[in-house]
Amino acid sequence: MPELKIIDVQESVFANKDRIAGETRRKLHDQGTFLVNLMASPGAGKTCTLLRTFRELRDELRIGVMEADIDAQVDADRMQAEGMRTIQVHTGGACAMDAVMTRDALREFHTEDLDLLFLENVGNLVCPAEEDVGSSARVVILSVPEGDDKPEKYPLMFRVADVVLINKIDAMEYFDFDRERAIRNIRLRNPEAEIIFLSAKTGEGFDAWIRWLRQAVQSWQYNA
Ligand SMILES: Nc1nc2c(ncn2[C@@H]2O[C@H](COP(=O)(O)OP(=O)(O)O)[C@@H](O)[C@H]2O)c(=O)[nH]1
Numbered sequence: 268m269p270e271l272k273i274i275d276v277q278e279s280v281f282a283n284k285d286r287i288a289g290e291t292r293r294k295l296h297d298q299g300t301f302l303v304n305l306m307a308s309p310g311a312g313k314t315c316t317l318l319r320t321f322r323e324l325r326d327e328l329r330i331g332v333m334e335a336d337i338d339a340q341v342d343a344d345r346m347q348a349e350g351m352r353t354i355q356v357h358t359g360g361a362c363a364m365d366a367v368m369t370r371d372a373l374r375e376f377h378t379e380d381l382d383l384l385f386l387e388n389v390g391n392l393v394c395p396a397e398e399d400v401g402s403s404a405r406v407v408i409l410s411v412p413e414g415d416d417k418p419e420k421y422p423l424m425f426r427v428a429d430v431v432l433i434n435k436i437d438a439m440e441y442f443d444f445d446r447e448r449a450i451r452n453i454r455l456r457n458p459e460a461e462i463i464f465l466s467a468k469t470g471e472g473f474d475a476w477i478r479w480l481r482q483a484v485q486s487w488q489y490n491a
C-alpha cells in the first residue's frame with residue numbers, strides 16, 4: 268500500500284504569511300517607511316488619535332494611512348478630508364488584516380516617499396493580534412470606558428504590542444478605571460511595552476506619544 272500523504276495546509280499557510288510579512292518589513296525598511304499597525308476595539312479612538320497625530324507631525328514627516336474596514340469608508344473619508352494620503356482597504360468580512368492583504372494593499376498604494384504609514388486595523392482585540400502584517404511596530408489603544416480588565420481578557424493583544432496607548436483619560440472621573448491595575452496587568456504580559464496615558468480629545472499626554480513615534484521613525488530610517 269502506498270504511503271499516505273498528509274499535507275498540513277494550516278502550517279504552510281502560516282509559514283507563507285510569515286515569509287510575506289518579513290518581505291514587507293524588509294521592503295519598508297529599505298525605503299525608510301515606518302509602518303504602525305494600530306489596533307483597538309471599535310470606538311476606542313483610533314481615528315481620533317490618528318487625526319491628532321497627523322496634525323502634530325504633518326510639517327515634519329510625510330504621513331499616510333491605510334484604513335481597513337470590513338465594508339465601509341467613513342474613517343478614510345475623514346482622513347482624506349484632513350489632507351492625509353489615504354487608501355481604503357475592504358477586508359471582505361475578515362476580522363483583521365493579514366500579511367497577504369497588507370502586501371496587496373501596499374502594491375496599490377505608493378509609499379516610497381512616506382516616512383510614516385499607519386494601518387488603522389479592523390476594530391477588535393482578538394484577530395488583529397494573531398496576524399503579523401509586516402509592520403515596524405504594533406500599537407494597541409485601550410480606552411478608559413472599556414475598563415482596566417481588558418489586558419486580562421485579551422492577553423495576546425497586550426503581549427504583542429510595542430506600545431499601549433490608554434486613551435480618553437479626560438473621562439477618567441466617570442469610570443472606575445484603576446491605572447495601577449491596568450499597568451500591572453499589561454506589565455505581567457509584556458514587561459517591555461511602552462505605556463502612555465493620553466486623550467485624543469484634549470491632547471493631554473500626546474507629547475510622550477509623539478516623542479516615541481519621532482524617535483522610532485528616526486532609528487528605523489537611520490538603520491535602513
Ligand atoms: N472623551 C473622549 N472621547 C474620545 C476620545 N478619543 C475618541 N473619542 C470619541 O470616541 C468615539 C470613537 O472615536 P474613534 O476615533 O472614531 O474610534 P475608532 O472606532 O477606534 O476609530 C468618538 O465619538 C470620539 O469623539 C478621547 O480621548 N476622549
Ligand SMILES: [Mg+2]
Nearest residue numbers: 313314342387
Ligand atoms: Mg476608526
